[in-house]
Amino acid sequence: MDVADRVIDSGEAEPPHNRVTHQLSAVEDDVAVVESFSHCWVVDTDEGLVCWDASGVQSGPVVVAALRGWTDRPVHSLVYTHGHVDHVGGSGAFVADAEARGDIRPRFLAHEAVPARFERYRTTNGWNLAINRRQFGGIRNRANLGIGGDGPRFLVEDVAEPDQTFRDRMSFSVGGRTFELRHARGETDDHAWGWDAERRTAYTGDFTSWVFPNAGNPQKVQRYPIEWAAAMRDMLAIGVERVYPAHGLPIVGRQRVETVLGDIAEALEHLAGSTLDLMNEGATIDEIIHAVRVPEHLADRPWLAPQYDEPEFVVRNVYRQFGGWWDGNPANLKPAPEAAVAAEVVALAGSIESVVDRALELVDSGDLRLACHLAEMAVAAEPTHEGAQRARADVYWHRRAAERSLMSKGVYAAAARESEAALGGEVAGDGLRDAVRGALG
Numbered sequence: 001m002d003v004a005d006r007v008i009d010s011g012e013a014e015p016p017h018n019r020v021t022h023q024l025s026a027v028e029d030d031v032a033v034v035e036s037f038s039h040c041w042v043v044d045t046d047e048g049l050v051c052w053d054a055s056g057v058q059s060g061p062v063v064v065a066a067l068r069g070w071t072d073r074p075v076h077s078l079v080y081t082h083g084h085v086d087h088v089g090g091s092g093a094f095v096a097d098a099e100a101r102g103d104i105r106p107r108f109l110a111h112e113a114v115p116a117r118f119e120r121y122r123t124t125n126g127w128n129l130a131i132n133r134r135q136f137g138g139i140r141n142r143a144n145l146g147i148g149g150d151g152p153r154f155l156v157e158d159v160a161e162p163d164q165t166f167r168d169r170m171s172f173s174v175g176g177r178t179f180e181l182r183h184a185r186g187e188t189d190d191h192a193w194g195w196d197a198e199r200r201t202a203y204t205g206d207f208t209s210w211v212f213p214n215a216g217n218p219q220k221v222q223r224y225p226i227e228w229a230a231a232m233r234d235m236l237a238i239g240v241e242r243v244y245p246a247h248g249l250p251i252v253g254r255q256r257v258e259t260v261l262g263d264i265a266e267a268l269e270h271l272a273g274s275t276l277d278l279m280n281e282g283a284t285i286d287e288i289i290h291a292v293r294v295p296e297h298l299a300d301r302p303w304l305a306p307q308y309d310e311p312e313f314v315v316r317n318v319y320r321q322f323g324g325w326w327d328g329n330p331a332n333l334k335p336a337p338e339a340a341v342a343a344e345v346v347a348l349a350g351s352i353e354s355v356v357d358r359a360l361e362l363v364d365s366g367d368l369r370l371a372c373h374l375a376e377m378a379v380a381a382e383p384t385h386e387g388a389q390r391a392r393a394d395v396y397w398h399r400r401a402a403e404r405s406l407m408s409k410g411v412y413a414a415a416a417r418e419s420e421a422a423l424g425g426e427v428a429g430d431g432l433r434d435a436v437r438g439a440l441g
């Protein structure tokens with residue numbers, strides 16, 4: 001809390017803001033947090049514990065152990081702020097803890113769209129494993145295919161289904177403490193935030209995460225930047241004075257809450273509003289992503305750092321929410337195969353070497369966006385061309401080094417590793433990777 005106060009009051013970052021210590025800290029006499037991925041907030045009442053989020057499948061048992069170092073009371077209720085796996089995956093550990101201790105099973109509360117999300121994760125298991133791996137820079141190989149019955153599961157089998165769901169609002173009381181759950185779309189369509197009116201405390205889940213809002217994610221389903229901003233405004237209007245988030249630091253004090261939540265709302269409102277303005281003028285997504293930026297005065301806010309998601313992707317999500325999948329380029333409505341287009345361009349350039357050389361020149365001159373297009377074309381035209389694959393790996397390692405968000409870094413690292421894998425053992429090993437990384441510092 002000291003770190004949070006300092007960072008918010010000064011506007012100076014003191015990373016890491018998202019700590020995964022698995023230690024429990026008592027923040028009030030009867031409220032504690034286990035810092036994990038995600039955090040688990042715990043309210044201690046005479047009737048049992050109220051927990052906010054179960055953390056992930058790997059961290060769940062560690063979180064429960066930390067909890068048991070603090071109190072012996074059974075878990076009465078556990079709220080899923082939303083159905084992402086890092087918030088629900090640890091639920092099996094909470095159930096196992098209750099069984100081992102002879103307690104009654106915790107009651108799981110969630111928004112009514114959470115069960116449908118769980119079902120979607122089961123239907124698209126292989127896809128979710130693949131895109132998650134790519135988000136973190138990995139590529140698919142024989143060892144981690146992850147498809148079919150006995151392979152890994154994106155959503156663990158022992159996840160606890162919600163026992164009670166709600167649509168817009170729901171109140172519940174445990175041991176004399178009353179909490180209201182409120183639904184708002186933001187990072188997800190199934191998000192809830194909790195409101196303790198007596199303590200003026202909001203349990204915000206991922207609405208506040210100490211990174212730029214995950215409202216753009218290039219590989220995932222629709223996010224809701226406009227509704228996210230509206231939820232921030234609702235929290236401010238209701239009089240929140242303490243914010244207990246699922247990632248990052250607590251925000252305590254009305255002024256600090258206004259600063260952080262106000263900034264998040266303003267950034268999202270600006271991105272969404274500017275995108276909609278341009279859409280209303282008939283602009284294409286290409287024109288929009290190169291025009292819309294976060295306002296200058298918000299660019300360096302420690303609680304808006306684009307370390308996970310980033311503003312350009314939020315713009316795309318606004319476009320997708322109100323537009324279609326088509327990018328406005330008539331050639332892309334019903335396109336030729338990318339490999340055929342690339343082969344034409346390479347033929348026009350005279351040789352694949354000239355395309356590759358130009359890609360590397362563009363890296364040197366700092367135009368990494370353009371360099372990537374040429375590297376892609378070279379490899380699409382001739383996937384077995386060693387020089388093209390080597391250049392593509394080089395281009396994407398440079399691109400990765402120049403990016404801040406984990407999502408961009410992950411996609412570019414995955415692309416570089418694909419090319420290294422295509423090159424086979426000789427240059428695909430750690431030698432090239434280390435050489436390139438060494439060159440990048």
Ligand SMILES: [Zn+2]
Nearest residue numbers: 038084086206
């Ligand atoms: Zn989360």
